[in-house]
Each structure stands twice: as structure tokens, then as C-alpha cells.
Amino acid sequence: MLGQLSGLELNPLLSAIKLTSNDKIICVREVGLADSNFIITYLMKKIFQTHDKLIFVNFHNTLDHYQLVGKKLGFDLLNKVQVGDAVIVDMLKNVEEEISNEDSKFFENSEEFVEKLFCRIELKADEIISTNDNQTFLIIDDLTHLLDIGVNIECVVKFITRCCNLKSNSVSVVINNHVSPYESNDEILPEDNIIANSLSYISDLEIEVAPLQTGHSKDVSGVINITRPGEVITKLHYKAYDRGIKTFKPGESLMNLLK
Template identity: 40%
Template sequence: MDPRVSNPVLSSLNIKPEDKIIFIQENSFADSNFIITHLIKQLLYDKSRACVLTLHNTVEHYQNVGKKLGYDLNQAIQKGEIRIIDPMEELVANIGLNEEDPRSRLLTCLYAALKTHIEQFLLQKEQPVYLIIDDLSHFLDLGLGIPAIINFTNLFINLTSDKNIFAVINSHVSSKSDLIVADSLHYICDLYISVSPLKTGKSSDVSGLMTIQRGEDENRYHFRTFDRGVKTFHPGESIYNLYK
């Protein structure tokens, strides 16, 4: 069965073939990682391929969450369905190649690694390839400047000019610099997903607010995270949906 039929998150997102660039903005203390883990579930079901740049969560994290959602990430990696790009491994592998600032060198190495993995995927057969970044804002934490990050992101997004390549970018926003990077992506994405904490504070029934914007259309959902998944529901319907 298509997981979108029975999965509240995937049903709410309703990813379409024309959603070439998907941007997930994580605001303040909210955690939007559940969107990426659910998207991976859908990608594996659809027989798509994915390159995941892990700047925030580890492979072990995705494996543990994936098992709860019904997929085995390690198995997918072994089968060549998913490729993980570890920024530290890429940087260490290229140390000493030139005198460039190691932080700037990191972006060069990561882009080269992404292109290599994509080209290998595309040689196999015509099928969707998703490029996933979790989480872009960590480049700012490493001391990289906004222009360098936006330039890297533009190169990354330009790859989606190929009909079979799609981009999924997650970025946390808690500072002015974070917001500048996020706004640049919000402006060009096909699907914008914002995950925020409740303005009224913590609730035992609601974990946060998810806003989904596609063009002029906007839908808002409250969500509640559980140990083995996430439930979404329209604002005001929390009791009905949680205990139905």
C-alpha cells in the first residue's frame, strides 16, 4: 500500500512530481526532522534514489527512526538506494590538496561528492534522484559566510535542471543570518514547509504547527509526535483526531 494513504504526514505533504525544490524551515525550538524521515520512507517505496548530506543528524539516528516507520536505512544503503555524504569524511579525505581555507574547501568537496553520486545514480537507469541536506544552517555554525552558503545552495539547486533530480533542503532559523539564508530558499522553492512551536507554549496534545505552502495555496496543520510516528490534524481538531 502506498504509505501516503495511511501516513498522516505524507498525506498532508502530498508531494507532487512538479515539486522540484522542497524547502523545510525549522523555526526556533521546533524539530522538523520527522518530515525528512517520512520523505525517505516515501522515496524508498517509490523506488527513487537519494543522496543525504548529514550535517545534523547521524546515520544511526535515521536508522533508528526508519525502523520505527517501517524501513531499514542501512539495508537501503547496502543496496545502493541511498548514499550518505558525511562532511567530515569528505574534508579529511581532501586535506592538503591545496592552500584553500578548510571551511571553504568543505563546500567544494561536498559539491564534488554530490555530483559524483548523482552521476552514478543517473547511469543506472532513469529514476528520480533526491538530494537531501540536513541541516543547511550548520554551515553558519562552522563560520562560513552567507554569500558562500548561498552560492553553494545555488549550485546544488542548479542540478535540478535535470528532469530526474530533486532537492530537499532543511534549515534551522534562530538568528538573522539563518533567516537570510532561509528567505533566499523560500523565494525559489516549489514547496515550502514551515515547522514552528506553538505560540502559546507547550501542550500535552500538540507538538507544533506545520505550514505547507505551494504557490498561492497554504495549508496549516497541528502535529503531535509519538514514539513511532507523527499525527497531523487541522487546528481545532486535536482532540477528535488524537483519540479517534
């Protein structure tokens, strides 16, 4: 269970996030050109190392991508599926098949597609919950793609609400979403920002991954802001490498260079 870290506290990023079984709604906000995928894979690592269960919905990357990255981090996603620790809802494959079907009316009735998606997630939840007593996590990466394929915002909000109430809150939900920058308060707030702000309002834990405001740096890839209601924001800088990331407090990278 998540209360027994089994050495995971040695990972600086996971130690800063402090994910617990009480965290029912976790929002991962990806800003602008930043890539928050490493947050998803590190959360997977923690879920598996603490012997919890996973329902994974992929909109953004292929399963081969998560398999490759997972092996670099020390877990085998496909093996976890085979032994019953994880179930997959492969939305990339599903959307591709739906669009390539000549008789498909996908773009005419995307709400029906979302209804089928939730029913599929609910079915997977039934399967995995019935076979174990461990905590179950639903990870959706990346919710924003529902907007990209033409689903209206009301339907997306309804989908989020149903996921957050899945099995009477017995499932913790991790939702990754991308937000586009906008210039001023005078502009109409983009739909992806509306979704992200709504998630931020109800989340027990929000993890924001953003580029540096000062622009490109060879030593720092971006900023991670970790927020819990009523607590001071934890701010980290990170540097992305091929086999993972390194996190450090703001200013530490420059100090190391000066030593």
C-alpha cells in the first residue's frame, strides 16, 4: 500500500509529490511546450512498487512508449497487465480504428464515443477491483485530446465528474491535461484552461510542469510546482535526461556550476 514506501522515499521527485491513498483527485497540468509525461511514468512506478493497481487510459503516447520508458525506470507495463496489476484502455488505437472506419459517424456524435469510453473504464474498474483489496488508480493521459477530437466542453466536464466518482470514490483519479498559454485576462479563456482550472479547484494534489519563464537553459528543462490545498507550493527545477530526470531546488543548478 502507499503508506509503505519500500525505499521510494529515496526518489526526490516522488518524495516531493508525497502521493498517498487519501489523494482521490490528482491533476497534472502541462503548460505550453513543457512535457509532463515523466510525471505519469514516475507515478506508475510508485503505484507498482507499492503493490497498488492501475487502470491506464492513453490518449497521448503509444503503449510501446510507456513500455520502453517503464523499463528504463524499472517496471514492465505489459508484464503488469499479464499478472493482473494493470488494465489498459488503449484510446490511441481505438480512435484510429474509429476514424479509419468508412461508416463511422465519430465526428457527428463524439458524445456517444465518450459514453462508450466511460463504460469501458467502468468495466475495467469492476475487473480489477473485484480481484484485489489494494488501492486502485485511474490514470488518463492526456484528457485534453477529447477537446482536440471535437468533444464539447460540457461533455468533457461530465466525463471528468463520472471518473472522479467512479466506484463511489474508491478509485483515485490522475488526470493529465495540456494547457495553452494566453496573453491577458481580456481574452476569452481557452477551453483547455477552463478544464484545467476546474480540475485544480477540486484536486487533492496538483502537479504543474511548465517551461522556464526566462526561456531556454542548458541546465534546466523546466519547473515543477506541487500544490495541496492549504499548503505552501513546493517548487522544483528539473533537468530531463534519456533515462529519467533530475530535480533540484531553484538555484541549486547554478550553485553546482560555481563550485
